[in-house]
Every structure is written in C-alpha cells, then in structure tokens.
Amino acid sequence: xxxxxxxxxPRKLAGHLRGHGCKTVAECGWAGRKNGELLSLAEPLxxxxxxxxxxxxxxxxxxxxxxxxxIVRARSNRIQDLLPCIPECLAALERIRPGEVIRVGDxxxx
Numbered sequence: 569x570x571x572x573x574x575x576x577x578p579r580k581l582a583g584h585l586r587g588h589g590c591k592t593v594a595e596c597g598w599a600g601r602k603n604g605e606l607l608s609l610a611e612p613l614x615x616x617x618x619x620x621x622x623x624x625x626x627x628x629x630x631x632x633x634x635x636x637x638x639i640v641r642a643r644s645n646r647i648q649d650l651l652p653c654i655p656e657c658l659a660a661l662e663r664i665r666p667g668e669v670i671r672v673g674d675x676x677x678x
Contacts (some may be wrong), residue, residue: 569661572610574619575599577640578647581618584654588661590618603628611635616664618657620645625669636664641673 573581575593582590591614593599598609603624610617616636617624624630624637638660643649656672664670 569615569664570613571616571618571638571661572596572614574606574617574621576620576645577618577650578645580647581650584651585618585657585661587658607633607635615666616661622671630669631667634666636666636668636670638664639669639671641671643674 569588571585571588571590573590573592579592593606598606601609603621607617607628607630611634614635616638618638618640620640622639624639630637638657640650640653640657642653653673660670660672
C-alpha cells in the first residue's frame with residue numbers, strides 16, 4: 569500500500585510500517601492543507617491516509633473515493649504511544665479497501 573502519513577503523526581512512524589510505501593504530508597509539500605484538499609491531492613497518489621484526526625470521516629465523504637482512511641487512536645502522537653498500535657495498523661493495511669475508514673488503537677485513550 570502507498571500510505572500518506574498525516575502531519576499530526578511523527579515521521580518516524582513510516583519506518584515501522586514495513587512493506588508499505590510511506591510518505592509524510594510534509595514530504596509531499598502539503599503541510600497545512602485542510603482535510604478536503606489534502607484528500608483530493610492524495611487520492612491519485614496514495615491508497616491510504618494514516619491520521620490521528622478522528623473527525624475526517626465526519627467532515628469528508630470518502631466512501632465514493634479511491635483512498636481509504638486509517639485512524640489511529642492513541643494517548644498522544646508521541647512515537648512511544650503509537651508503537652503499540654503498529655501491529656493493528658499493519659493488519660488494517662492488509663484488509664482496508666478504497667473508500668473505507670478503519671479505526672485502530674485504544675478507544676479509551678482518544
């Protein structure tokens with residue numbers, strides 16, 4: 569999968585998503601873009617947007633698009649709080665389909 573890592577997540581996360589091509593929003597030159605514009609820019613180039621932003625599916629209708637959204641629920645965006653979510657992220661990346669929104673991580677921490 570080609571994964572776009574949202575700017576609310578650390579760049580280091582890419583190294584833990586083995587087997588997937590990852591780029592950050594900043595690497596693409598899209599920092600500061602609103603979710604709708606970001607998804608429009610990402611859709612032709614990426615399969616999945618990985619984010620902490622749980623409001624994306626409420627603000628944007630991704631169901632008819634060709635990009636999926638993977639929302640990580642963690643205590644914070646610090647890498648040590650995100651690492652426990654990596655196995656679940658990797659499993660979700662194997663099954664996620666275009667237009668889907670999948671949430672991973674601990675609901676109680678977000």
